[in-house]
Amino acid sequence: MEQHGSGPPHNGTRRGTSPLPPQAKRGGSGGGAGGGARPAGQRRPATRPATRQPGPPPVEKARRLPNPRLTGLGSGLFCGALMFALGCLDQLLFGASLTLYGVLFLPVCLLTAVWVRKSDLATTPVVVPIAFAAGLLPVADSSGGLLGRLMGLVTALATQAGWLYGGTLVAGLIVTARKAALMRRQRTGRRPPRY
Numbered sequence: 700m701e702q703h704g705s706g707p708p709h710n711g712t713r714r715g716t717s718p719l720p721p722q723a724k725r726g727g728s729g730g731g732a733g734g735g736a737r738p739a740g741q742r743r744p745a746t747r748p749a750t751r752q753p754g755p756p757p758v759e760k761a762r763r764l765p766n767p768r769l770t771g772l773g774s775g776l777f778c779g780a781l782m783f784a785l786g787c788l789d790q791l792l793f794g795a796s797l798t799l800y801g802v803l804f805l806p807v808c809l810l811t812a813v814w815v816r817k818s819d820l821a822t823t824p825v826v827v828p829i830a831f832a833a834g835l836l837p838v839a840d841s842s843g844g845l846l847g848r849l850m851g852l853v854t855a856l857a858t859q860a861g862w863l864y865g866g867t868l869v870a871g872l873i874v875t876a877r878k879a880a881l882m883r884r885q886r887t888g889r890r891p892p893r894y
Contacts, residue, residue, distance in 0.1 A: 767814050771822035774815045778826055781807050782834025795838045797855060801862025804831055808866035812873035820878050824871045831863050832856060 769777055785803045793799055807830070812823050832852070840851030856863070 768816045769814050771819035774811050775826035778811045778830035779833045782830040786834035786837040790837045797859050800838050801859050804862050804866045808870040812870040820874045823874045827867050827870045
């Protein structure tokens with residue numbers, strides 16, 4: 700059973716909180732060194748405790764796209780594996796439509812050029828055509844054994860050269876723009892401040 704008289708004296712503060720400063724104990728009526736008396740109907744403005752600013756709303760977090768950074772080898776593997784998977788999917792679902800394969804090649808080139816690291820920008824225009832050829836293996840005409848598959852691959856490369864050049868051009872333009880922005884940023888960072 701708890702006895703009320705045996706505890707420490709209660710001085711108006713709760714446990715874990717600091718006692719009020721002397722200015723707050725005076726109330727609004729005293730005329731201390733810092734301020735004069737307040738009019739009778741005016742209250743002291745309430746101060747809000749400092750609160751931590753929350754992060755971005757969940758909607759903005761959901762809208763952010765992934766931003767991986769691929770090495771030169773990683774971008775080649777990513778692009779090649781994705782094009783091979785898309786070629787297999789095209790073969791299974793659409794009966795090896797070369798036009799659809801070419802259309803799917805363009806966003807893969809765009810992603811590869813955007814996700815490659817700054818130091819490996821020059822590798823993108825090289826790995827993109829190799830990935831296009833690797834993805835054509837399941838899509839190309841495969842009648843007649845190994846030699847027939849090879850001839851089908853060469854024929855598909857010749858007939859779909861527009862998609863190949865277009866995807867390589869997309870990747871090259873994005874890489875060039877990123878490299879120019881990087882060089883501009885480095886140049887402005889090295890420039891001495893003007894006085």
